[in-house]
Amino acid sequence: MAQVKVGLQGVAVAESQICSIDGEQGRLRYRGYDIHDLAAHSTFEEVVYLLWEGRLPKRHEMDVLREDLSQNRAVAAPILDVIRRHPPAQHPMEMLRTLVSALSLYDAESEDMSTEANRRKAMRLTAQMPTLVAAMGRMSRGKDPVAPASRLSHAANFLYMLSGEEPRPEDARCFDVALILHADHSFNASTFAARVTASTLSDMHSAITSAVATLKGPLHGGANERVMRMLLEVGSVERAESYVRGTLDRKEKVMGFGHRVYHTEDPRATVLRKMSEEVGRRAGQPHWFEISRAIESLMRRETKLNANVDFYSASTYYALGIPVELYTPVFAVSRIAGWTAHVLEQYAANKLIRPLAEYTGPLEQSYISVEKR
Ligand code: COA
Numbered sequence: 001m002a003q004v005k006v007g008l009q010g011v012a013v014a015e016s017q018i019c020s021i022d023g024e025q026g027r028l029r030y031r032g033y034d035i036h037d038l039a040a041h042s043t044f045e046e047v048v049y050l051l052w053e054g055r056l057p058k059r060h061e062m063d064v065l066r067e068d069l070s071q072n073r074a075v076a077a078p079i080l081d082v083i084r085r086h087p088p089a090q091h092p093m094e095m096l097r098t099l100v101s102a103l104s105l106y107d108a109e110s111e112d113m114s115t116e117a118n119r120r121k122a123m124r125l126t127a128q129m130p131t132l133v134a135a136m137g138r139m140s141r142g143k144d145p146v147a148p149a150s151r152l153s154h155a156a157n158f159l160y161m162l163s164g165e166e167p168r169p170e171d172a173r174c175f176d177v178a179l180i181l182h183a184d185h186s187f188n189a190s191t192f193a194a195r196v197t198a199s200t201l202s203d204m205h206s207a208i209t210s211a212v213a214t215l216k217g218p219l220h221g222g223a224n225e226r227v228m229r230m231l232l233e234v235g236s237v238e239r240a241e242s243y244v245r246g247t248l249d250r251k252e253k254v255m256g257f258g259h260r261v262y263h264t265e266d267p268r269a270t271v272l273r274k275m276s277e278e279v280g281r282r283a284g285q286p287h288w289f290e291i292s293r294a295i296e297s298l299m300r301r302e303t304k305l306n307a308n309v310d311f312y313s314a315s316t317y318y319a320l321g322i323p324v325e326l327y328t329p330v331f332a333v334s335r336i337a338g339w340t341a342h343v344l345e346q347y348a349a350n351k352l353i354r355p356l357a358e359y360t361g362p363l364e365q366s367y368i369s370v371e372k373r
Helices: 035-041 044-053 059-071 077-085 092-106 115-139 154-163 169-182 189-199 204-215 223-234 237-249 267-282 287-303 309-319 324-348
Strands: 019-022 027-030
Touching: 027 035, 027 044, 027 267, 035 169, 035 267, 044 059, 044 115, 044 154, 044 169, 044 324, 059 115, 059 154, 077 092, 077 115, 092 115, 092 204, 092 324, 115 154, 115 204, 115 324, 154 169, 169 267, 169 309, 169 324, 189 204, 189 324, 204 324, 223 237, 223 287, 223 309, 223 324, 237 287, 267 287, 267 309, 287 309, 309 324
Parallel strands: none
Antiparallel strands: 019 027
8 A cells, every 4th residue: 555645745756956945944045056145146037047057157148048038028919819808817817827828829839849949938938927917917907018128127127017117226126036036946836736747748838837727726826915915904013913813813824924844934034024124115115014024023922933935025016016916926927937947857857747546435336227326
């Protein structure tokens, strides 16, 4: 009898050279580089190169990738028509899943499984994801999409396509760091889903569609949106205590706390805490950070639980002017880097992922005709 590990908890299902997590020490590294170092010194584009290629780019390699990403941001007009012509999505992730899948119909290499074509598709999907999310955000408010600006960085261009105005350089840099922090997290559920799909030698767009569909679930993406709705409901530092106590007394979870892997502070939360304070102050909205701080210290005192990546990303995104319902799609704008890196790694040494189930139903049943049942 095979041993069952429910939820694959604690099971290593493959070797990978992309991302390592030390849950005891609170360390996260991409290709051996500490997330704090990358957040302080790198850019999202550089991290994309690192995740795909396994090393930091030389200057000209960086220039080529930047150019490729900025020249491939536009999506075919019929893709935007999908948003226009269909009933409004009940949640933007419903639309994003559909759009990512539709992209393959307009990708001339969708069925080309050569390594070179798969790398180009990874690049195009990474370039196009912000365009989809910004267009969804604008069109759901009755506004026209804004065409991408190739002169802007990946992060600045997303904020520009969303608001129609070029962001302050400091805000663009904060969003850039947020993208770096969310770019990969080893075999999380959506990445694993992408790798399962890739392991059947299905195409890149199919694998990424699986990932987006998996990110949609409230146990995975989505917690940052709920954190912001909580902050809006709490509304003031004075109300934080009664909110937290009430939630815990009802045995409900306070969103943005706890983690399956980290038993100490999530290193991404450390960086985001500072950013939330900085962006909030600049936007003239310091109270979201102050309410967050109050909730965090109450949670530490009452439960010993630490804030996770979603807790301070909520107030950071809010102060950057990102609509709350777009927080999970924004996760995909960043995680596409990790998803595609993992799909490329899966293709490079593929083995079909096909686990067993321990059958616990009845055995040896005799067929009974429908008249006699
Ligand atoms: N608020 C209050 N209590 C929490 C909590 C939270 N955010 N997270 C965990 N706990 C409590 C649980 O109620 C449980 O208590 P019990 O042992 O008395 O039943 C204990 O801590 C263990 O939690 P559990 O949900 O079993 O751990 P897990 O490893 O399966 O789940 C999470 C990890 C992240 C899913 C969980 O902490 C959670 O739901 N957090 C809120 C959602 C969130 O922020 N998700 C984003 C993750 S990056």
